[in-house]
């Protein structure tokens with residue numbers, strides 16, 4: 364197999380090789396915004412149908428079908444509603460959305476305009492994490508360019524359709540990536556999630572219908588509308604059609620972002636796209652879908668195909684497509700400790716099982732530092748994690764529990780040694 | 789949520805009233821036009837204020853509270869929820885060091901601790917010359933650069949503590 368990463372024949376990074384493509388004229392010369400113009404001659408329902416047929420699954424982590432979610436949205440075109448792009452990208456290991464928009468902001472804007480036309484949203488916001496300051500500026504400039512061309516604002520291209528689009532910067536809180544936390548944050552509050560249902564599509568920002576989609580989901584729309592759902596399905600599997608961005612970090616020679624068809628093997632991703640293992644070391648484990656995804660041992664890592672169903676069948680999840688590669692020199696105790704510190708720090712504190720649970724999980728590692736942890740603490744970790752699942756307002760508690768239990772399943776002995784090695788007798 | 793580590797040195801808040809500069813007042817008005825209610829503009833307005841003054845002191849909060857008709861207590865809650873809003877004085881340059889998985893694999897934690905020691909300071913506490921505040925952060929969304937650091941508005945790739953110190957010594 365050849366190295367097809369960033370291949371211009373794919374959907375999302377197809378403009379990435381063009382110098383200066385963040386500039387609207389260069390983007391348009393390469394065919395950008397053509398699909399948007401064509402879409403304004405299509406019935407909104409026809410666009411929704413095409414997206415549904417493409418089988419595109421939300422790229423923010425949960426993998427829920429975008430077309431199906433769009434189907435839950437009110438069809439009343441006059442009702443006030445919002446399109447909210449999730450560019451919070453805070454799941455540890457994830458940096459694909461950043462890579463996509465910093466080089467090619469217009470692919471997202473084009474996708475949002477088409478989506479807005481299909482969904483009849485009058486206003487849109489790109490909620491981008493505070494740390495992505497330069498990327499927010501790139502998007503701001505690109506939006507200005509699109510306004511100047513008449514692609515945003517009032518009566519777009521004389522079609523009697525209004526759509527305003529703004530960038531909204533977060534300020535450093537992982538939980539704002541969760542869609543209802545994001546809505547609270549956009550409302551000018553603490554980014555605390557709200558109980559679902561009602562789902563944002565029914566009752567979201569300011570109590571109004573709000574469609575929340577990830578950057579990568581929205582950026583896939585122009586390609587799908589240009590080439591059709593059938594063409595999109597040439598890639599991937601029946602249940603995981605299309606291409607996906609993966610962000611790979613850790614012990615590989617070439618960490619970075621690639622676009623490959625879903626169902627590409629993890630082995631190819633590591634060995635071909637990422638230039639193999641760093642220092643020629645042996646692979647020990649892989650976190651396949653961001654820090655909340657249960658870890659794979661080397662054996663599973665070498666046989667898994669990166670699509671939603673195969674990763675799930677092997678006990679983990681594709682999540683945001685953040686692949687963290689760990690070699691033989693890594694201690695899984697360290698990895699779990701870093702993971703759990705993160706979730707404790709990021710729990711918004713509303714739900715007791717999450718606030719207390721993430722604290723308990725982390726405390727085992729704090730005790731270890733004082734020489735007060737025991738082998739049996741691994742069972743305690745397992746039990747605590749299990750009691751946190753499905754009990755809370757949002758999925759952060761589960762996101763902390765899943766990798767904990769996954770790690771114990773695969774590396775129990777190593778964890779037991781890790782916590783008890785320095786135990787004072 | 790904000791790190792439980794708190795900055796120790798709180799300098800007394802200045803009594804001088806704060807106000808947006810003329811240019812920022814224009815920006816403020818433009819910001820309001822983006823939202824369907826005033827409250828939604830709170831985060832961008834806090835960013836704007838912080839750009840002008842460095843951190844969000846009492847007088848800044850009072851000003852924003854009056855300007856936007858949002859109770860001070862609510863603004864304080866919001867500020868304390870987000871890692872990037874500072875309710876303590878900070879140095880001229882904010883340096884964020886990532887200590888999440890990918891960066892810790894390449895020494896992110898040792899670099900953070902090493903920098904605290906080198907600059908003889910603590911979490912967010914400005915260095916004595918007021919030049920730098922160091923902040924330990926979770927994944928910054930640039931793990932391919934691991935170990936990764938943000939200096940003010942930009943990502944910076946470093947290799948180790950020495951290269952990090954070297955980069956920071958160049959700061960104004």
Ligand SMILES: Cc1cc2nc3c(=O)[nH]c(=O)nc-3n(C[C@H](O)[C@H](O)[C@H](O)COP(=O)(O)O)c2cc1C
Pocket residue numbers: 420421422423424425426427429449450451452453454537538539540541542543575576577578580581757758759762
């Ligand atoms: C704790 C938590 C963090 C999340 N972080 C993100 C994120 O950073 N980016 C994102 O797009 N979705 C994130 N999500 C998923 C969103 O809630 C939401 O499902 C998604 O933005 C919907 O877009 P999609 O259907 O296009 O994936 C997170 C969910 C949870 C529970």
Ligand code: SF4
Pocket residue numbers: 538555556709710711712713714715717718755756757758759760
């Ligand atoms: S599960 Fe955790 S992060 Fe989510 S709402 Fe409850 S306390 Fe907040």
Ligand code: FES
Pocket residue numbers: 455456457886887888889890891892926927928929930931932934936
């Ligand atoms: S782990 Fe450091 S930037 Fe992601």
